[in-house]
Amino acid sequence: MHKNYFTELEKLLDNAQAPYSGFNVAAIVITRNGDFYKGVNVESAAYPTTICAERNAIHTAVTDGMKKGEVKEVHILARNAAQALIKAHPCGGCRQVIAEQSGNDAVVYSYASASLIEPHTINELLPFAFLGADL
Ligand code: THU
DSSP, X not given: OOXXXXXXXXXXXXXXXXXXXXXXXXXXXXXXXXXXXXXXXXXXXXXXXXXXHHHHHHHHHHHTTOOTTOEEEEEEEEEOXXXXXXXXXXXXXXXXXXXXXXXXXXXXXXXXXXXXXXEEEHHHHSXXXXXXXXX
């Protein structure tokens, strides 16, 4: 059974910088050896340079020395501009990165509340993933 990270995620939401969308996202990544990495979305006035919470957490893990394929779990919570907690699923770009950085077997936990948590395998979220084997 995975650990419940609701308390940590809710606190982390306050660190997100989302002045344009008002949509704060927090992500926690757990690696196969049990390491823990946090990420939030950081928006830019040049909109495409915004970084999502999930990729921020994964790229921090890589920066810290995590090897490719070592992501085990991704936990996500979001809060919209009206301050309501929202269950969020990763965007397409983050699904690609999660697939590659987990060896295509991560479980993504989308939190709606402290007790309502929806798990999906990355394979469900991104079927037929392009993993670069043919490059
Ligand atoms: N966002 C994330 O951080 N993760 C997701 O999975 C969905 C979208 C961010 C990007 C942008 O700052 C805001 O949410 C609205 O799209």
